[in-house]
Amino acid sequence: MPVAKEKLLDLYRTMVRIRRFEERVSEEFAAGNIPGSVHVYIGEEAVATGAIAHLRKDDYIMSTHRGHGHLVAKGGKMNLMMAELFAKQTGYCLGKGGSMHIADLDIGMLGAAGIVGSGIPIATGAGLSARIRGTDQVTICFFGDGASNIGRFHEGINMASIWKLPVIFLCENNLWAVSVPTSTSLAIQDIADRGVAYGIPGVVVDGQDVMAVYEAVGEAVTRAKKGEGPTLVEAKTYRYRGHFEGDAGTYRPREEIEKWLARDPINIFREQLTKTQMLTEKQVAEIDKEALEEVAKAVQFAKESPFPKPEETLDNVYA
Amino acid sequence: MREINLREALGEAIAEEMERDPAVFIIGEDVGKMGGLMGEIGGLYDKYGAEKVRDTPLSEAAILGAAIGAAITGLRPIARMRFCDFMGIAWDEVLNQMTKMRYMFGGKIKVPLTMDALSGAGRRSAAQHSQSLEGMFMCIPGLKIVLPSNARDAKGLLKTAIRDDNPVLFLEHKRLMWGGPKSEVPDGEYTVPFGQAEIKREGSDVTVVATAYMVHRALDAAEKLQQEKDISLEIVDPRTIVPFDKETVLNSVKKTGRLVVFTEECATGSFAGQVAAIVADEGFDYLDAPIKRVNAPDTPVPYGIILEDFWMPDENQLIKAINEITS
Ligand SMILES: Cc1ncc(C[n+]2csc(CCOP(=O)(O)OP(=O)(O)O)c2C)c(N)n1
Numbered sequence: 128m129p130v131a132k133e134k135l136l137d138l139y140r141t142m143v144r145i146r147r148f149e150e151r152v153s154e155e156f157a158a159g160n161i162p163g164s165v166h167v168y169i170g171e172e173a174v175a176t177g178a179i180a181h182l183r184k185d186d187y188i189m190s191t192h193r194g195h196g197h198l199v200a201k202g203g204k205m206n207l208m209m210a211e212l213f214a215k216q217t218g219y220c221l222g223k224g225g226s227m228h229i230a231d232l233d234i235g236m237l238g239a240a241g242i243v244g245s246g247i248p249i250a251t252g253a254g255l256s257a258r259i260r261g262t263d264q265v266t267i268c269f270f271g272d273g274a275s276n277i278g279r280f281h282e283g284i285n286m287a288s289i290w291k292l293p294v295i296f297l298c299e300n301n302l303w304a305v306s307v308p309t310s311t312s313l314a315i316q317d318i319a320d321r322g323v324a325y326g327i328p329g330v331v332v333d334g335q336d337v338m339a340v341y342e343a344v345g346e347a348v349t350r351a352k353k354g355e356g357p358t359l360v361e362a363k364t365y366r367y368r369g370h371f372e373g374d375a376g377t378y379r380p381r382e383e384i385e386k387w388l389a390r391d392p393i394n395i396f397r398e399q400l401t402k403t404q405m406l407t408e409k410q411v412a413e414i415d416k417e418a419l420e421e422v423a424k425a426v427q428f429a430k431e432s433p434f435p436k437p438e439e440t441l442d443n444v445y446a
Numbered sequence: 447m448r449e450i451n452l453r454e455a456l457g458e459a460i461a462e463e464m465e466r467d468p469a470v471f472i473i474g475e476d477v478g479k480m481g482g483l484m485g486e487i488g489g490l491y492d493k494y495g496a497e498k499v500r501d502t503p504l505s506e507a508a509i510l511g512a513a514i515g516a517a518i519t520g521l522r523p524i525a526r527m528r529f530c531d532f533m534g535i536a537w538d539e540v541l542n543q544m545t546k547m548r549y550m551f552g553g554k555i556k557v558p559l560t561m562d563a564l565s566g567a568g569r570r571s572a573a574q575h576s577q578s579l580e581g582m583f584m585c586i587p588g589l590k591i592v593l594p595s596n597a598r599d600a601k602g603l604l605k606t607a608i609r610d611d612n613p614v615l616f617l618e619h620k621r622l623m624w625g626g627p628k629s630e631v632p633d634g635e636y637t638v639p640f641g642q643a644e645i646k647r648e649g650s651d652v653t654v655v656a657t658a659y660m661v662h663r664a665l666d667a668a669e670k671l672q673q674e675k676d677i678s679l680e681i682v683d684p685r686t687i688v689p690f691d692k693e694t695v696l697n698s699v700k701k702t703g704r705l706v707v708f709t710e711e712c713a714t715g716s717f718a719g720q721v722a723a724i725v726a727d728e729g730f731d732y733l734d735a736p737i738k739r740v741n742a743p744d745t746p747v748p749y750g751i752i753l754e755d756f757w758m759p760d761e762n763q764l765i766k767a768i769n770e771i772t773s
Contacts, residue, residue: 187519189515219552219554220551220552220554221552222552223550224550224551224552228546228550230547230551230554230555231554232555237515237519238555241542242542242543245511245539245542245543248508248510248511248514248515248539249512249514249515249543251508251515252511252512252513252515252516252517252523253515253516253518253519255473255500256515256516256521257519259471259497259498259516259521260519260521278507279507279508282511283507283508283511283512285503285505286503286505286512442553443548444548444549445548445590445612446556446558446610
């Protein structure tokens with residue numbers, strides 16, 4: 128199915144915005160402005176972007192510890208994100224959550240997850256909720272290859288499958304869970320194969336190719352909306368940086384890193400778009416400039432915002 | 447007034463809340479056709495169907511995880527966890543998810559989720575089906591914990607739990623669910639607020655704070671002591687341990703000058719220890735004698751009548767402790 132030019136540009140813009148945001152996060156972390164741990168999404172932008180492009184504002188996503196890209200793609204506000212990372216009172220979570228705990232229910236972002244794999248059954252519950260409330264909302268649940276070995280993967284996907292819930296389980300297989308490669312943590316090549324165990328389609332997709340992700344998730348969303356149940360989509364991708372900022376990542380072979388750097392999702396898509404005259408050099412520069420400005424404003428907002436007062440520690444335990 | 451037991455009270459509360467609010471639904475094992483282990487929610491499956499009385503696979507983590515996902519997206523799940531001992535399987539959902547979301551997301555999310563589970567010993571069910579784990583759950587800020595001792599309280603408290611916008615753990619003592627004493631319950635609609643202890647028997651010599659099934663044993667002991675030794679016990683039932691009504695306890699101790707905390711937990715890390723600490727801290731001047739705790743030994747719960755009866759705190763142990771601080 129042909130995709131409208133405006134949509135293609137949106138996809139490109141989203142990927143660039145995520146990249147520029149994450150690059151700046153990395154810098155600000157190194158400069159000591161972000162007190163807590165951050166896991167950036169550089170290299171994996173095509174996955175969140177291609178997948179979330181199918182969602183409405185009131186559809187849901189369940190994110191991970193590597194969640195900034197998901198949130199940007201879902202329409203999260205960069206200034207509130209950056210302020211949260213800076214632990215400021217104006218941040219998404221009033222400075223109480225940090226990088227791994229941002230939620231924004233107004234845009235269907237159910238939360239990032241500091242406990243690997245914990246989001247899977249919660250996403251099943253969001254799907255159940257849509258079913259019981261009689262809406263056509265879908266939920267995309269992001270998780271990593273590491274998370275696919277947590278027991279909740281089994282319980283959560285099985286439950287969604289038996290009830291044919293409108294949930295897309297999107298495994299971002301970046302080949303590493305911190306220093307553990309999938310070659311030693313999985314006895315199979317493709318996590319998607321596990322779909323068989325739950326009687327659902329398991330689809331492998333090139334996670335560096337935003338249009339491939341877009342297509343595969345599009346089919347999964349259609350299936351979900353038709354009441355046919357979940358799909359397990361496995362996007363093969365790579366994180367370009369260490370597991371967390373500050374991790375030198377020396378456990379990964381140089382050749383492997385280079386191989387994946389050569390398949391940068393933004394470069395791949397830019398080439399596709401410029402080759403077909405969908406995108407001009409001028410637009411490329413403009414999109415980049417706008418993204419940099421948006422990020423710069425977010426940083427300025429974060430820097431100028433006040434810290435929470437110590438006593439605010441005591442608020443927000445109970446509703 | 448009509449009399450029902452705690453099991454019937456639970457069924458009534460859930461049925462009434464489902465009737466009242468279409469956002470309420472049930473999720474758990476054997477909740478459908480079977481209507482719960484004791485048929486306590488019988489009839490609801492026929493009325494609401496599999497959609498809202500949702501039988502699950504054996505997946506405790508996914509039951510609670512799915513309940514969380516539903517709670518944050520507009521529903522009010524009742525997750526039936528069967529035995530509190532099984533909640534270890536879904537520990538992360540309790541420890542890191544439902545109780546943390548509101549706080550770590552900056553107060554922007556509500557988690558209106560009720561979990562109910564059987565707790566307590568006395569049914570010869572051995573170590574993995576008999577524990578009183580409220581002390582462990584109590585350590586998790588963000589959770590409310592209800593420990594009803596009778597049908598009237600149970601019904602009103604469970605209705606309050608289902609309407610609450612926070613995660614609530616509702617623990618049903620087995621001795622009160624199977625058989626168990628009946629109590630008078632109003633016909634019409636009523637709720638019982640959280641954080642309000644009730645004085646189950648007024649007295650002047652010793653305050654006994656007791657929870658769940660131990661309230662009944664405390665009342666028996668009070669009767670006996672009154673008749674045999676003319677010692678007057680005041681029995682305070684907190685009903686919810688989080689939030690905890692310390693004022694009622696402190697006022698009672700102010701009057702009696704003596705406190706025994708009588709619960710079925712292992713003593714270490716218990717709610718009983720917390721009550722003792724609060725009274726030592728804030729009510730020291732009222733005390734005429736050391737605070738006593740009568741709890742279970744720090745062992746797993748044993749099987750069989752001989753061993754389990756030895757393990758469970760009873761009237762004789764309570765009376766012994768009271769004798770120590772009144773003679
Ligand atoms: C339950 C749990 N175990 C371990 C960790 C520590 N940890 C944080 S991220 C991570 C690796 C996760 O790998 P994966 O799911 O593949 O995601 P990636 O970091 O590669 O994006 C680990 C082990 C955790 N946060 N939670």
